[in-house]
Amino acid sequence: xTEEQPETRRRFPxxxxxxxxxxxxxxxxxxxxxxxxxxxxxxxxxSEHTEGDGTVEQLEQVRDVSFTGNALPDFVRGTPDxxxxxxxxxxxxxxxxxxxxxxxxxxxxxxxxxxxxxxPHCQKEVPVIARWMERGGPPDGVELRAISTAVxxxxxxxxxxxxxxxxxxxxxxxxxxxxFEAAQALGxxxxxxxxxxxxxxxVAARASGELTVEQIEALVALATGAT
Amino acid sequence: MVTFFLASxxxxxxxxxxxxxxxxxxxxWSAGARRAGARLRAAVAPDALLLALAVAVVSTTxxxxxSERLHFTPCKLCWxxxxxxxxxxxxxxxxxxxxxxxxRRYAMPLALAGGAIxxxxxxxxxxxxxxxxxxxxxNPCSIIWVERFGYLTIPxxxxxxxxxxxxxxxxxxxxxxAS
Numbered sequence: 202x203t204e205e206q207p208e209t210r211r212r213f214p215x216x217x218x219x220x221x222x223x224x225x226x227x228x229x230x231x232x233x234x235x236x237x238x239x240x241x242x243x244x245x246x247x248s249e250h251t252e253g254d255g256t257v258e259q260l261e262q263v264r265d266v267s268f269t270g271n272a273l274p275d276f277v278r279g280t281p282d283x284x285x286x287x288x289x290x291x292x293x294x295x296x297x298x299x300x301x302x303x304x305x306x307x308x309x310x311x312x313x314x315x316x317x318x319x320x321p322h323c324q325k326e327v328p329v330i331a332r333w334m335e336r337g338g339p340p341d342g343v344e345l346r347a348i349s350t351a352v353x354x355x356x357x358x359x360x361x362x363x364x365x366x367x368x369x370x371x372x373x374x375x376x377x378x379x380x381f382e383a384a385q386a387l388g389x390x391x392x393x394x395x396x397x398x399x400x401x402x403x404v405a406a407r408a409s410g411e412l413t414v415e416q417i418e419a420l421v422a423l424a425t426g427a428t
Numbered sequence: 429m430v431t432f433f434l435a436s437x438x439x440x441x442x443x444x445x446x447x448x449x450x451x452x453x454x455x456x457w458s459a460g461a462r463r464a465g466a467r468l469r470a471a472v473a474p475d476a477l478l479l480a481l482a483v484a485v486v487s488t489t490x491x492x493x494x495s496e497r498l499h500f501t502p503c504k505l506c507w508x509x510x511x512x513x514x515x516x517x518x519x520x521x522x523x524x525x526x527x528x529x530x531x532r533r534y535a536m537p538l539a540l541a542g543g544a545i546x547x548x549x550x551x552x553x554x555x556x557x558x559x560x561x562x563x564x565x566x567n568p569c570s571i572i573w574v575e576r577f578g579y580l581t582i583p584x585x586x587x588x589x590x591x592x593x594x595x596x597x598x599x600x601x602x603x604x605x606a607s
Contacts, residue, residue, distance in 0.1 A: 213471040219479060222440060230433035239431040239498055278561075320563035321556040321570045351565065355499045357572060381565075391562030410561030 258298050260362045262352045264376040266294035266383045270305070273388035273396075276407045284404045289396065290386045294375035297349075297362040302373045304346045304383070307402040310424035312339065312417070314347040314372065315384050315394035318364050319356035322411050323393045331369045333414045339421045350377035350384035351392070397424035434490045435576035438585040441483070441592040448595045473601045477531070480596040481520035487513050487589040494573070494582060503569040505549040509586050512542025516593065532597040539597065543590035549583035 270290035274283050291306040304313055314330060316323040339345060347370075349361040358364050365374065377383040387396050390409055397405040397420040405423040408416070451468060454461035472479070491510060494500045502510065516535055523531035549569060552559045556570035563570065572581050 212474070215472055215475045216478065219482070223437070226436040226440070227433055230429050230436055234429040234432045239429065317563060317565075319571055320568070321572070322561070322563050389565065391560070391564060393562065411557070 260297040260360070261295075261299070262297065262349070262354075262360045262362060262376055263379050264295045264297075264299075266292060266375060266378045268292040268305075268383065268386045272386040273404065273407075276388045276390045276394070276409060278390070278409060282404075282407055284388055284407060286403055288402050289398045289404050291402070292348075292375065292383045292386055294348075294377070294383055296374055297376050300373070302346065302375045304348070304375065305398055305402060308400065309342055309344045310400050310405075310421075310426075311344045311346055311396075311398040312421055312424055313387065313396040313398065314345070315350055315387065315389055315392065315396075316347060316361075316365075317351040317392045318349065318358045318361035319351070319353060320392040324358060324364075326393045326411050327365065327368050327370060329411075329414060330372070330417065333417065334371055335369070339418075340425070343421055343425060345372045347372045347374040348377050348383045348387075349374055350381045350389075352377070352379075395420055397421065399424055399426065430490075430493055431574055431576060434486070434493075434585055435574075435580045437486060438580055438588040439577070441588040445588070445591045445595050448599075469599050469601075472596070472599045476596040476599040477520060477524045477527075477529070480535070480593045480600075481517070481524050483589050483592050483596070484513060484516040484520055487586065488517050490585070491582075498573075500573040500582070501567050503567050503571070505545055505552070505569045505583070508545045509542050509549070509583070509590075512538045512545065513586065513589070529600045532600050536594065536597050539590050539593040543587055543594060546583045546587035546590055550581065550587060553581055553583065 268290040270288055272290055273287070276282060276284070289305040292304040294302055294304075296302055304311065314326075316327060334345070349365065352361060353359070362376075375383055381389075384394070387394065388407065393409065393411070395406075395408040395412065395417070397407070399405045405426075406420055408420065412420075448465075448468065451461050451465035455465045491502075491506075491513065495502050516538055519531060519535055519538075522528070523535070552569050553572050556563075556568070559568060559570050575581050
């Protein structure tokens with residue numbers, strides 16, 4: 202007497218296959234990354250830069266800043282800017298390599314850029330400004346200044362000194378302090394941020410966001426009183 | 429290494445979803461594709477809930493690794509995706525334990541909403557002006573913290589995970605379907 206066994210199809214071993222794939226990927230990830238950490242270990246905010254002649258300079262991404270005068274009110278896009286016509290604070294700081302840089306005060310008209318290394322809009326705007334300067338930039342007598350602020354070693358595109366150097370950035374730039382005091386003194390509300398300062402030290406205009414060369418030149422014209 | 433691993437898993441997830449989607453679409457016109465799709469579903473269905481749970485667990489762990497270990501600050505859209513992904517872990521875990529295929533009615537809206545937010549986040553990363561004309565000083569969503577294989581960012585990985593969870597939930601058979 203024979204008993205008929207129902208035909209049973211073997212199930213595809215989904216879970217073992219999934220586990221095997223995960224294990225293989227883990228091994229591949231271990232081998233391919235070759236001990237490289239997911240995030241480079243960064244010692245605070247200093248680095249070294251080797252010049253073309255072989256000299257090594259110490260760069261600090263964050264430096265002490267100070268300002269005199271009153272901080273400007275926060276800039277709000279699309280509303281009349283209460284800062285226009287008021288004196289801009291005079292900000293004193295240092296560039297990444299320690300050169301003294303001053304923003305504001307009576308003297309020459311100034312256009313100030315405030316940038317953050319991790320901001321995609323700044324990453325697009327900096328090359329626009331750099332190319333504009335290569336083509337001649339502002340008229341004689343107008344000073345360009347910049348502030349590198351909101352430095353975060355954990356964020357992308359760090360360090361800002363390397364980023365700006367790679368873009369051919371030739372604007373005297375203050376490395377803002379860890380509390381972003383220089384940027385806040387200008388009433389920053391978003392990156393990139395622009396402040397046009399007249400020769401008498403008063404604010405001519407402020408703007409935030411990506412600007413075209415024409416818009417930048419319009420800010421320069423406001424600073425010089427050409428419009 | 430962990431980021432590479434998570435990115436590799438995302439590529440596998442994308443491949444799996446692409447195969448399932450291709451069979452689903454081709455099955456509308458081709459009997460062969462329809463049969464292949466049915467075989468694939470039959471093979472995956474018994475373990476689909478467990479696999480979906482595994483995807484949710486890995487995604488949740490990965491998101492916590494990025495924020496707590498690597499100190500990548502989650503932005504607003506990241507938080508919305510977390511709100512969609514994290515509850516899937518206990519929800520699917522209970523469903524696996526109780527063998528409750530009906531969970532897909534509750535899990536699917538979360539996975540679809542999370543996937544939609546991830547897709548928008550991916551677009552914002554590529555076109556930051558969609559979010560705003562300038563960067564919010566308080567952590568804009570357009571920052572690309574991680575980019576692997578030239579295109580895999582954190583929201584892209586999240587989108588891959590949500591899409592795979594949706595595909596797996598679609599493969600789950602309820603008791604009436606199974607009979």
